[in-house]
Amino acid sequence: MxxxxxxxxxxxxxxxxxxxxxxxxxxxxxxxxxxxxxxxxxxxxxxxxxxxxNPFARTLAGGASPTVGLIVHQIDDPYFSEIAGGVIQLADERRLLVQICHSGRDPGHELRQIRHLIAQRAGVIIIAGSGFGDPGVEAETRTVLAGYQRGGGRVAVIGRHALDADAVLPDNVAGGHALGSHLAELGHRRIAVAAGAAVLNTVADRLAGVAAALRRHGLSPDDVPVVHADFVREGGRLAADRILRDHPDTTAIIALNDAMAMGVLATLRERGIGVPSRMSVAGFDDVSVAADLAPSLTTVRLPMTDMGRTALELALKSAGSRPRRRPTGHRLIVRDSTGLVPSGARLAGEGVE
Amino acid sequence: MxxxxxxxxxxxxxxxxxxxxxxxxxxxxxxxxxxxxxxxxxxxxxxxxxxxxNPFARTLAGGASPTVGLIVHQIDDPYFSEIAGGVIQLADERRLLVQICHSGRDPGHELRQIRHLIAQRAGVIIIAGSGFGDPGVEAETRTVLAGYQRGGGRVAVIGRHALDADAVLPDNVAGGHALGSHLAELGHRRIAVAAGAAVLNTVADRLAGVAAALRRHGLSPDDVPVVHADFVREGGRLAADRILRDHPDTTAIIALNDAMAMGVLATLRERGIGVPSRMSVAGFDDVSVAADLAPSLTTVRLPMTDMGRTALELALKSAGSRPRRRPTGHRLIVRDSTGLVPSGARLAGEGVE
DNA sequence: CCCGCTTCCGGAAGCGCCTCCACGCCGGGC
DNA sequence: GCCCGGCGTGGAGGCGCTTCCGGAAGCGGG
CATH class of the missing domain: 1.10.260.40 (lambda repressor-like DNA-binding domains)
Incomplete structure (x- = not known):
């Protein structure tokens, strides 16, 4: 080298x-x-x-470290690349460098990356993505970060509330609620959910919101099948398969992120199931391609780019010692993938061999 | 800090x-x-x-710098985020850190980022994305990089051949050729191209390939309108608008990347022009969503993730002083957005107000 | 006019690491 | 038995920067 x-x-x-x-x-x-x-x-x-x-000399001499570490599950997932875009944007303006690493949706690896970043003397660490719900690793992560913060390191998290740090938090519960209400109001009564791993707090929150909305509309949670799979496109395909198999009378599928929604749409397309004529589909996040899918996707928009910017902003001027939580807006974006429940809903499932 | x-x-x-x-x-x-x-x-x-x-002390004392700088036009463009994914993957394995910055498709800004990265003592610099064809800035960039290399810095570029460094090069000409042939063989004679800025070498190469293929099929370049716009989705919309306005008898649009193809599809959808029944559309890159678009996109697949990995690999073991060029494979992926030329092709354009 | 305070500046000591150089030890050849 | 060469090791300088501290001005009041 x-x-x-x-x-x-x-x-x-x-x-x-x-x-x-x-x-x-x-x-x-x-x-x-x-x-x-x-x-x-x-x-x-x-x-x-x-x-x-020379940042090396500067840092060595006890000065500021001009780099911010950003941990995402996977950079080529649009949700995270948009967040990264926001972080990089602001970092550019502030003449800071952004170091990106992958947690790969693995708590152990995430912790390792955090340690690495700390060893590299990053001045700021931003963690994007859900917690994994592994109590052991979570506790250790917390300890490591606390030590880092005690030493002057700044930490911000995006979309995870369990950590003791500044946080940018979309209201996943409310977003899920909006989605549930939307479909219920369209008349759907057979709604299934394609969810990511239950331990991801993002999944849990969105799910809670959906459930609450459906309850308000008179549906018992028992009537709403929830299929957990990977929180990515493939997981969506898998979930859709299961839903079609086990609950053929379903008229609407709520995917808890857009990636899964894309998988659901793919499966439906292959099976020749019309959307939204026979099945309504909704996603969550509003990644930029959501509008270009076939059909364009009804979803809940999260301001990913802003979230990235805001997280860095928080970390940078992290003044008080008490962590702040900054909520983000969200908005239901109704597009073509959701529609009124088919009048012959009771016939649904006929196309499923 | x-x-x-x-x-x-x-x-x-x-x-x-x-x-x-x-x-x-x-x-x-x-x-x-x-x-x-x-x-x-x-x-x-x-x-x-x-x-x-402590990497700071180490670097300061003249040792290796463990960071690789990656310059992309925009990280939330799927083409670049997939490349970044590959770079990060390999960097992870090698325990290197990746610093990402945006060039924002601006040669001056790109040069500034390179300087910044050098000042930050990055050990490797990878530049992804086309050159801009600005001779002045290009020359200076070349000078700066040469100095960096002379000092032991490693440089690799992805998809740009004008720079004096290891390069990972998709065969854009052949890819363009494949696209052109594909459409010509489907019987299309009224083909238009939605291109990015003419100064981008990627655009120039792909265009050359398309032109060559069409020539082989008996079409003179004069018969093939080329509309230049931004090399992103919005540019695709714009290009489609112009093509429909100025060449209403067009039966196929070749977009020189998938982002533009998405814009083209969006415009066509809004105008109620069927794809591929009335108009065939093709893209280039095969970003991961291409398969999920409406309709799924015919395109030329480039192994973006691999390209990222390979670029870093080249830079890391950059042994000889002579830069190496590593070509990448590509493959025409035929999906639903292209089809036989409509039999009533001479009627095309009727739907345009 | 002198004293003491403030303001502004330069000298110098590291930060943690790498690396040149010098030194001591060993063995082999004469 | 002595000298030379080579290997393994420790000492020390320096990378470029920040920061503590002490000194040199400039000011007002006694």
């Missing part, structure tokens, strides 16, 4: 500005003890020379 | 092992000049203590 060539040193800047190293450092850091005039001159010179501080 | 707590120092390890700092350093780095026995003892102690080297 390479050692990039030497660059401009602070000493060079100092010399050009006719001041000492110490003064130049203070001037650029914007600290007290330098006259306005000198400070400006130094900054001017630094700019002209295109000086960029 | 925080200064993460102090950690175990190499000195601690050395003391525990009863050797000097220098010896411990050599032992852990696996360098010559340490007896097997001592080396093993030191490594054992380091492991037991859970020692992780």
């Amino acid at each position: 390479p050692k990039p060539g030497p660059g401009l040193r602070l000493l060079d800047v100092a010399r050009h500005a006719g001041v000492s190293l110490a003064t130049a450092s203070r001037a650029l850091a914007g600290r007290e003890g330098v006259s306005q005039e000198v400070a400006n001159r130094v900054r001017q010179v630094a700019d002209d020379l295109g000086y960029v501080a | 925080p200064k993460p707590g102090p950690g175990l120092r190499l000195l601690d390890v050395a003391r525990h092992a009863g050797v000097s700092l220098a010896t411990a350093s050599r032992a852990l780095a696996g360098r010559e000049g340490v007896s097997q026995e001592v080396a093993n003892r030191v490594r054992q102690v380091a492991d037991d203590l859970g020692y992780v080297a």
Whole structure:
């Protein structure tokens, strides 16, 4: 591995500005003890020379670490790549670098990544994605993060409320509620849910919202089959298969994220089951392709890009010691994949061999 | 910004092992000049203590920098997020950290990011995405990168051949050719192309391939309208609008990437123009949602994840000084968005207000 | 006019690591 | 038996930066 060539040193800047190293450092850091005039001159010179501080030296000397670590389940999942887009956006503006790693939906691996990030002296760690509900690992994660925070590290989480840190939290319960109400109001009574792993808090919350809405509309939870599978496209296919097999009279499937909804749609398409004529389908997140699917997907929009930005913002100005939670808006986006319950609903399932 | 707590120092390890700092350093780095026995003892102690080297100190002292910088146009574009997924995958295995930044499809900004990455002492820089064809900036970029490489920095590019570095290169010309042939063989004679900015080499190559194929099928390039717009979904919409307006007898639109194809499909859908019954549409890349669009998209598959992995691999073991180019496979994926030319093709355009 | 305080600045000590260099030990050749 | 060469090891300098501390001005009041 390479050692990039030497660059401009602070000493060079100092010399050009006719001041000492110490003064130049203070001037650029914007600290007290330098006259306005000198400070400006130094900054001017630094700019002209295109000086960029060596972050390694800076960090080593006890200064700020300019990198933020971002842990996502998987970057090529649109939900996470949109969040990452937001984080990178703000980081760019603040001249920070973003280090991304995958947790791969594995609590142990996530913890390992956190440790790695800490060892690399990241100044901020942002964790996107649900908790996994593994009590042992969760506890250790909590301990490690606490130590990191005690040492001055900043932590923010997105969509997970179990951690002791600043949090950006979509109201998954309310979103699920909106979805449930929407379908109930369209007249559906045979509604099934394609859910991710039950231990993911995102799944649990959305599910709770859906259940509450359906209850308000007179459906008992027992009437609503919930199929748990991977929280990705393939999982959606699997869930749809099971639902069609075990509950052939279903008229609407609520997928708890758009990825699963895409899988559900794929299965339905292959089986020649019309959407929404025979089956309504809804998703959650509103990833950018949701509008281009066949048919376009009814879903709950979450402002992923904003969530990423906000998380970094919170972490950066994390002033008080008490973690803050910043809720995010959400909005039901009704598109073409949901419709009135088919009048011949009792015939539903006929197409399923 | 925080200064993460102090950690175990190499000195601690050395003391525990009863050797000097220098010896411990050599032992852990696996360098010559340490007896097997001592080396093993030191490594054992380091492991037991859970020692992780401080990368800042290491880099500062002239050692390896464990971070790879990845520049993409925009991380929430599926094409790039899949590439990033591959890079991160391999980086994970190698215990490297990946720093991602956006070029935002702006050559100046890209250059700035490269400079920033260099200043941050990234050991590897991977640039994904087309060149912009701005000769001035291009030249300067080349200079900056050359200096970086001279200093030991490793550079790899993905999908851009103009730079003097290891390159992972999809055969865009052949891919374009496959697309052109496919549509020509379906009987289409009125083919239009929705292209990104002409300066992007990706666009130029794919276009050249399409043109060559059509020529072989007896179509003169003059018969093939090419509309240039942004290389994203919105650009596809725009291009489709123009094509429908200026060339109402078009029976097939080749979009030079899937993002634009999605925009084209959206416009067609809104206008009630059947695909492929009235208009065939093809894309390029085969991003993962391409199969779920309405209708599913005929496209040329590029192994994005592999491309990311390969780029990092090349950069890492960049042995010789002569840059290597690694071609990638591609494959025409025929789905539902393309079909035989409508028999009443001469009537095409009737639906356009 | 001198004293003491404030303001601004430079010197210098590290941060944790790598690496050059010098040193001590051993064995083999004369 | 002595010298030379090589291997294994420790000492020390330095990477570029931050920050503590002490010194040099400049100011007002006694």
